[in-house]
Amino acid sequence: MKTFRLQIITPDRILFDGDAVQLTARTTEGDVGILAGHTRYAAVLKTGVLTIKLENGETRTAAVAGGALKVSDEKTTVITTAAEWAEEIDADWAERSRQDALHKVEQYKNEPDRQERANLKLQRALNRLRVSGRDPKVTQNK
């Protein structure tokens, strides 16, 4: 299988730097799949799931908190403010931050700016829970 050079960069670290067979990510326009030899392309990423397939057949999944994707001839770059591999996610922490976010959404009902921010936080927490394999609905009523 043909591979391409992929970099996933966050402010605290480089999450991935190596060759991949396939990249799937969620952009504002919908899901995109990138294979080797893709045309030059740039898009805005939403908070969502990112999946890469490696040459040895392994598939890795990460939670991504929005950012940008750029495909150029020499490499593909994902720049995001936060990203974790599924196995790294602390589901308990994500659950706590989900509840905190829910609380804030309620609390800032009359302040659109802050409520918007709480909503984004809620999305990130839900995304992490989803990627980590814990269904948010199960824990919702605890």
Next chain:
Amino acid sequence: MANLKDIKRRIHSVESTMQITKAMELVASSKFRHARERAEAAQPFFNATYKLMAEIAAEDPYFNSQYVHKRMENGAVLLIVIAGDRGLAGGFNSNVLKMAQARIDEVKAQGGNPIVMPIGQKAVDYFARHEVKVLKAYDHVAEHASIYLAMDMAELVLQNYERHESLQSVEMVYTNYVSPLVQEAQKIGMIPLENLAGSHPRNCAVEYEPSAEEVFDRLVPQYLAGLIYGGIVESFASEQAARRTAMENATDNAEEMIDSLSLLYNRARQGAITQELTEIVGGANAQN
């Protein structure tokens, strides 16, 4: 002759000061190591964001974003000033505040209107004393700064830039870490992003979703947040390095002082013994 007791007391006092400076030196060097790692880890993210934006600006011939246009002169200038939360760090705080003040004076002289956003207790205190308009003040955030905090700051800055046509530019004054011994106060321009669009226009077809401007504008907050975050962690590393050096010097000075005081003490002790002996001998002689 110097009083033995006085000298002893002074030695004690210098010794306890030295203990403090020594401890501060150790704390600063351990914090410095962490801060340095953090600053280095943030570098690739910032570089990649910047590169992507420069590419978009250069590659798309129809590119047009509100963030690259120069606005009229003599408007308001927003200055983000990053200083430390604590003192005792050599010239660290005063250097950066001096540079900020120089820029404020310059803006005023040109008929503009300076506004500051201080980060760090020392900067907050300084501008509270100097009657400069403050947009929002942040203290005690540097040590545990996160990208989300920087995103909040970037958002606030951008909101103001979008709402106020009179806001001419946004600049940041921070301390650049050069080496363990050298840290330099520095001023950089953040908005407008002038030099971006100027870099060699190449005409290659790139597909943008939804559009080049959209991708670019979505990157701007991330870019600004990266800059601010970088400025905060870089300044924090500089602060720790400066404090370590200052405390190292203070410890050395204290050691020197203890040495010379000990010499003085020993001399005084010797003198006292000699005098006592002379008195005894003198007394014995007088009895004969």
